Amino acid sequence: MDDLTQIRDFRAECAGDDPRARAAARRALEARFEMAGAVVRPARTRRRHRGLFALGGAVLAAAIVAAVIVVGSGSTASPAAAEVLRRAAVAAGGGRQPELPRPGQFFHARRMTVELEGWIPGGSSTGGGQLKGHGAFNALISKTTESWSGPDRTMRDREKMTAPPRFLSASERRRWQRAGSPLPGIFNPENQRPLLEAAARHDNQTLVARPGLFDLESTLPKGRGPGRNFGYPDASRLPTRPEALRRAIEHNRDPRFGYTATEKGGPLGDEETIYALWGLLSNPSATPALRAATFNALAELPGIELRTGAKDLAGREGDAIRYFEKSSGEAIEDIFDPATAEVLGDRWILIEPGKSPATVGLPQGLVIRANAYLGGKVVDSTRER
Amino acid sequence: MHAQPLDGEAIAASLSDPRAFGVIFERHFDEIHGYLRRRLDRQLADELASQTFLVAFDGRARFDRRRADARPWLFGIATNLTRNHRRREIRELRALAELAPEAVIGIEGVEARVDAERRRGALARALADLPAEEADVLLLLVWAELDQGEIAEALGIPPGTVKSRLSRARRRLRDDLEGADDGAESTNATAGGARWTT
Numbered sequence: 413m414d415d416l417t418q419i420r421d422f423r424a425e426c427a428g429d430d431p432r433a434r435a436a437a438r439r440a441l442e443a444r445f446e447m448a449g450a451v452v453r454p455a456r457t458r459r460r461h462r463g464l465f466a467l468g469g470a471v472l473a474a475a476i477v478a479a480v481i482v483v484g485s486g487s488t489a490s491p492a493a494a495e496v497l498r499r500a501a502v503a504a505g506g507g508r509q510p511e512l513p514r515p516g517q518f519f520h521a522r523r524m525t526v527e528l529e530g531w532i533p534g535g536s537s538t539g540g541g542q543l544k545g546h547g548a549f550n551a552l553i554s555k556t557t558e559s560w561s562g563p564d565r566t567m568r569d570r571e572k573m574t575a576p577p578r579f580l581s582a583s584e585r586r587r588w589q590r591a592g593s594p595l596p597g598i599f600n601p602e603n604q605r606p607l608l609e610a611a612a613r614h615d616n617q618t619l620v621a622r623p624g625l626f627d628l629e630s631t632l633p634k635g636r637g638p639g640r641n642f643g644y645p646d647a648s649r650l651p652t653r654p655e656a657l658r659r660a661i662e663h664n665r666d667p668r669f670g671y672t673a674t675e676k677g678g679p680l681g682d683e684e685t686i687y688a689l690w691g692l693l694s695n696p697s698a699t700p701a702l703r704a705a706t707f708n709a710l711a712e713l714p715g716i717e718l719r720t721g722a723k724d725l726a727g728r729e730g731d732a733i734r735y736f737e738k739s740s741g742e743a744i745e746d747i748f749d750p751a752t753a754e755v756l757g758d759r760w761i762l763i764e765p766g767k768s769p770a771t772v773g774l775p776q777g778l779v780i781r782a783n784a785y786l787g788g789k790v791v792d793s794t795r796e797r
Numbered sequence: 798m799h800a801q802p803l804d805g806e807a808i809a810a811s812l813s814d815p816r817a818f819g820v821i822f823e824r825h826f827d828e829i830h831g832y833l834r835r836r837l838d839r840q841l842a843d844e845l846a847s848q849t850f851l852v853a854f855d856g857r858a859r860f861d862r863r864r865a866d867a868r869p870w871l872f873g874i875a876t877n878l879t880r881n882h883r884r885r886e887i888r889e890l891r892a893l894a895e896l897a898p899e900a901v902i903g904i905e906g907v908e909a910r911v912d913a914e915r916r917r918g919a920l921a922r923a924l925a926d927l928p929a930e931e932a933d934v935l936l937l938l939v940w941a942e943l944d945q946g947e948i949a950e951a952l953g954i955p956p957g958t959v960k961s962r963l964s965r966a967r968r969r970l971r972d973d974l975e976g977a978d979d980g981a982e983s984t985n986a987t988a989g990g991a992r993w994t995t
Binding site for chain 1: 840
């Protein structure tokens with residue numbers, strides 16, 4: 413074996429994909445995008461988007477230890493999942509055509525989120541996992557996220573902390589308090605300062621940032637606007653036959669739909685396809701025919717189980733399809749109303765702690781992230797809800 | 798589904814719409830992170846992979862947008878960032894080298910594994926002993942899979958310098974590995990008997 417071949421093999425096992433590192437880096441880059449004068453609005457906000465938040469002094473003082481959220485076993489069966497999905501497809505097919513914002517209008521969407529966040533005081537932060545070292549803190553963070561987006565150049569994103577951070581242990585909470593209760597990421601006032609200064613220099617940005625709130629409205633330069641897709645991937649060209657839709661998603665080349673076949677070096681696997689299909693169900697431009705095809709396509713995918721009586725973060729009850737993501741060791745539950753086929757929420761449950769560095773030492777059953785999608789509608793201004 | 802823009806096109810678009818740079822991240826992050834992860838410990842690799850894209854984004858106006866492929870540029874940034882951490886890289890390599898296979902000597906059927914582990918340790922030591930500028934060229938060639946012209950572009954050095962550094966690095970490496978093989982044979986013959994000799 414020659415020297416180059418030996419080097420080529422050396423530590424090759426370290427070079428695998430690391431979704432946690434990717435998510436953290438993506439978030440840091442998104443913060444930089446914002447500083448550069450644009451809001452990043454990924455198509456789906458489940459995995460890669462990491463919200464921005466802060467919390468007030470009163471909230472800080474009231475920090476409490478989290479009651480760790482642990483899921484029950486539920487009832488699961490693949491044939492049952494397929495049956496429920498096919499019934500949901502019928503309901504989805506009978507739904508209303510999407511109402512899309514016209515010029516001068518906006519699509520306003522709102523969601524609740526609880527997510528395990530890790531942050532290094534005065535430095536980087538990440539969602540969906542813990543950070544270790546450098547005096548990092550880790551806690552469950554609750555927030556609401558609102559967005560206004562339309563075909564014109566103006567858009568607004570508002571995130572608000574809704575509860576104190578919930579630490580996984582009392583000792584962790586005390587350590588955080590002793591350190592002066594430093595806030596995570598760019599929601600730390602120390603980190604907000606350069607963003608406020610940048611916004612003040614640009615007449616196309618209005619930023620309200622204070623403890624507990626991050627609210628940015630920005631207008632893109634003339635001649636550049638999101639157009640008819642207003643921040644969501646264009647779903648209008650996707651096929652509405654389930655098999656064809658699945659094939660299109662498996663060979664997806666548009667990163668706004670989720671993973672791309674290019675980055676995976678070939679067709680997407682089943683887990684990645686489920687992820688992308690679930691994202692389509694929340695796309696404001698998805699027609700009833702596309703949503704029906706999406707449910708039917710999900711019904712044909714292996715590895716999906718059914719969990720009845722699932723509750724989303726807002727306490728709404730529905731059915732959930734559940735699948736296991738091998739790379740992260742997490743089970744993902746996508747919750748919907750079986751009668752109306754409306755998406756309610758989703759959550760990530762830690763099944764195999766330690767599958768990635770971000771989950772080493774965490775309790776099995778911990779809900780790493782949960783969202784409740786609280787609906788969206790067309791409004792006439794970025795001040796209207 | 799839309800055709801993906803070339804790297805140069807995406808970077809050009811990102812000057813007026815910063816979000817367009819997301820394509821560059823999605824396309825190249827795993828490769829950059831994998832390269833750094835092979836050179837450094839996990840925590841530092843994560844940090845530097847993230848920094849690579851922040852530095853690239855901040856400096857995107859300087860990218861030659863006629864180029865279709867941003868990889869040499871990104872690997873160049875990543876490699877420059879590792880320079881400040883060469884000591885940590887060496888520490889990591891020496892730690893790997895310390896994971897010697899002696900503990901399993903004597904167990905049936907493990908000869909091949911022991912041999913591979915021994916070579917791995919020797920390789921880690923040899924890489925740790927390389928001068929930084931030679932290690933950069935070698936690892937960009939083998940791990941980043943850049944050709945010599947791309948390495949020159951990545952590091953901002955003439956192609957002739959790439960060639961000479963590469964030649965020196967390979968010579969050092971061969972010498973070190975041959976020395977390690979000689980030492981291993983001698984040690985095995987003494988400690989483990991004929992089974993460990995060649």
